[in-house]
Amino acid sequence: MEDRQQWGSRYGFILAAVGSAIGLGNIWRFPAVAYENGGGAFFIPYLIALLTAGIPLLILEFTIGHKYRGSAPLSYFRLHKNAEWLGWWQVFVAFVISTYYAVIIAWALKYSIYGLNLTWGDKPSDFFYGEVLKLSAKPGDVGGLVHGVVIALLLVWVVTLSVLYKGVSKGIEKFNKIFIPALVVMFLVIVLRALTLDGAADGLNTFFKPNWDAIGDGKVWVAAYGQIFFSLSIAFAIMVTYSSYLPKKSDINNNAFITGFANSGFELLAGIGVFAALGFMAAQQGVPVDKVVKGGIGLAFEVFPAIINEFPGFNGFFGTLFFLTLVFAGMTSLISIVETYVAALQDKFGISRTKAVLFGGGVASVISLLFATEGGLYILDITDYFINNFGITLAGLVEVVLVAWVFKQLRGLQNHANAISDLRTGLWWKACLGIVTPLLLGYMMFDAIKQNIAKNYGDYPTELIITYGLAVAVGVIILGFALSFVKGKKNHLETAKKEAS
Amino acid sequence: MSASAITMMVIGMVILWGGLLASIANVVVVSRKK
Numbered sequence: 001m002e003d004r005q006q007w008g009s010r011y012g013f014i015l016a017a018v019g020s021a022i023g024l025g026n027i028w029r030f031p032a033v034a035y036e037n038g039g040g041a042f043f044i045p046y047l048i049a050l051l052t053a054g055i056p057l058l059i060l061e062f063t064i065g066h067k068y069r070g071s072a073p074l075s076y077f078r079l080h081k082n083a084e085w086l087g088w089w090q091v092f093v094a095f096v097i098s099t100y101y102a103v104i105i106a107w108a109l110k111y112s113i114y115g116l117n118l119t120w121g122d123k124p125s126d127f128f129y130g131e132v133l134k135l136s137a138k139p140g141d142v143g144g145l146v147h148g149v150v151i152a153l154l155l156v157w158v159v160t161l162s163v164l165y166k167g168v169s170k171g172i173e174k175f176n177k178i179f180i181p182a183l184v185v186m187f188l189v190i191v192l193r194a195l196t197l198d199g200a201a202d203g204l205n206t207f208f209k210p211n212w213d214a215i216g217d218g219k220v221w222v223a224a225y226g227q228i229f230f231s232l233s234i235a236f237a238i239m240v241t242y243s244s245y246l247p248k249k250s251d252i253n254n255n256a257f258i259t260g261f262a263n264s265g266f267e268l269l270a271g272i273g274v275f276a277a278l279g280f281m282a283a284q285q286g287v288p289v290d291k292v293v294k295g296g297i298g299l300a301f302e303v304f305p306a307i308i309n310e311f312p313g314f315n316g317f318f319g320t321l322f323f324l325t326l327v328f329a330g331m332t333s334l335i336s337i338v339e340t341y342v343a344a345l346q347d348k349f350g351i352s353r354t355k356a357v358l359f360g361g362g363v364a365s366v367i368s369l370l371f372a373t374e375g376g377l378y379i380l381d382i383t384d385y386f387i388n389n390f391g392i393t394l395a396g397l398v399e400v401v402l403v404a405w406v407f408k409q410l411r412g413l414q415n416h417a418n419a420i421s422d423l424r425t426g427l428w429w430k431a432c433l434g435i436v437t438p439l440l441l442g443y444m445m446f447d448a449i450k451q452n453i454a455k456n457y458g459d460y461p462t463e464l465i466i467t468y469g470l471a472v473a474v475g476v477i478i479l480g481f482a483l484s485f486v487k488g489k490k491n492h493l494e495t496a497k498k499e500a501s
Numbered sequence: 502m503s504a505s506a507i508t509m510m511v512i513g514m515v516i517l518w519g520g521l522l523a524s525i526a527n528v529v530v531v532s533r534k535k
Contacts, residue, residue: 039506040505040510040513041509043512208510210506210509251528254528261517261520261524264517265517265518265521268513272510
């Protein structure tokens with residue numbers, strides 16, 4: 001197999017993998033999901049999901065990337081000659097995600113500057129939807145480009161592609177070595193400040209108070225497995241690609257444990273910080289904490305600016321600091337997402353890294369302009385929902401079913417990982433991947449299909465759901481198959497084909 | 502904060518942050534043995 005770039009150190013790889021896993025969802029998705037699904041009681045299914053799906057899947061993807069030493073399409077091809085399409089499918093899922101993820105980072109970048117003098121004023125919601133996004137009146141009205149967002153988006157893409165152009169060790173690793181420790185320190189400062197605000201204890205009480213009845217509710221378990229699954233950057237080619245750059249002697253199993261616990265540990269920290277701040281806001285407004293709880297974009301761009309407004313001092317400092325943490329968390333994830341198709345293009349067509357970065361990143365950045373239009377938020381919302389629920393979830397389900405049951409590769413992969421790892425996995429790992437994960441992902445798929453048959457997601461018109469949701473989710477599968485039939489560069493994929501046969 | 506909320510917060514911290522520290526400690530212990 002050909003020479004590949006390598007991480008400079010184990011520390012560098014772990015930081016890059018953790019940087020990929022820790023993203024915007026850790027900060028704005030986890031706290032709301034935990035609160036809505038039993039509060040403190042949610043930690044029971046969440047921890048079980050981490051140990052029975054999250055870490056086993058991380059070990060699986062680390063092992064595939066390390067053993068077959070290629071981008072996702074090449075690694076899956078080397079795993080089985082009929083599996084290249086699965087790798088391309090996951091790469092196209094990553095491609096779609098990168099196009100709108102960059103836009104969200106661009107909003108956060110703008111807000112890190114707005115934070116300095118609290119530009120959002122007394123009505124952060126009106127400011128966000130009106131001034132910043134210039135949101136069109138109804139879904140489907142795409143409108144023109146929003147120039148303020150486009151400028152920030154351009155900057156996000158320039159930084160991302162510059163880091164990737166520098167390569168694995170000098171680019172991705174170096175970037176993560178600076179920005180992940182910086183992210184953790186900055187977030188700790190925010191959490192410590194939030195904990196010392198009036199009402200913080202009420203916020204934490206609301207977050208951690210266990211509702212034990214929730215444990216018996218199947219939806220809570222699906223939410224726990226969903227949170228672990230979406231949060232760990234699994235099933236969309238990232239971890240396979242990153243681990244393909246590991247040296248031959250690498251403790252894969254322990255790396256997966258560190259990555260999984262670091263990601264979940266950060267989510268817990270985010271939950272503490274967010275709910276302490278929400279407790280403060282509720283105390284200022286004289287309302288119960290549950291009246292101010294929000295997740296997602298609303299938490300970041302509506303609720304947090306309102307909280308920052310109420311801070312007793314250093315408002316500008318904390319405003320900028322909060323949005324910079326979003327930028328750092330987002331950038332380290334975006335870089336890993338784009339690397340999936342940069343690596344795949346290089347492996348398939350034998351082109352230089354520079355060409356792969358310019359072509360892949362160039363196409364993605366042009367498409368991302370669609371989400372920087374006046375109607376971009378509606379499109380983003382639909383695409384994000386469908387690519388997560390019918391892209392990542394389905395790709396993850398197909399991945400475990402193919403590897404465990406169709407190609408029967410679990411034993412071989414386990415032997416590979418155990419031979420080079422200090423921590424060894426046993427029956428637990430095979431049972432989790434062969435039985436628990438397929439059942440849970442299968443149920444998540446079934447549940448999502450059932451919900452979408454009953455009602456359009458977000459009550460959007462059917463034509464928009466088809467155009468920006470279903471067509472995208474189905475399109476990435478078709479493109480995945482199509483690319484697997486395209487003839488690759490000799491000495492690269494074809495060499496691999498000979499090796500595999 | 503209620504006792505049950507504090508208990509769940511401590512359990513979460515011990516398992517998640519403790520799990521992270523234990524995984525990192527394992528790397529250190531193994532590298533020293535070698």
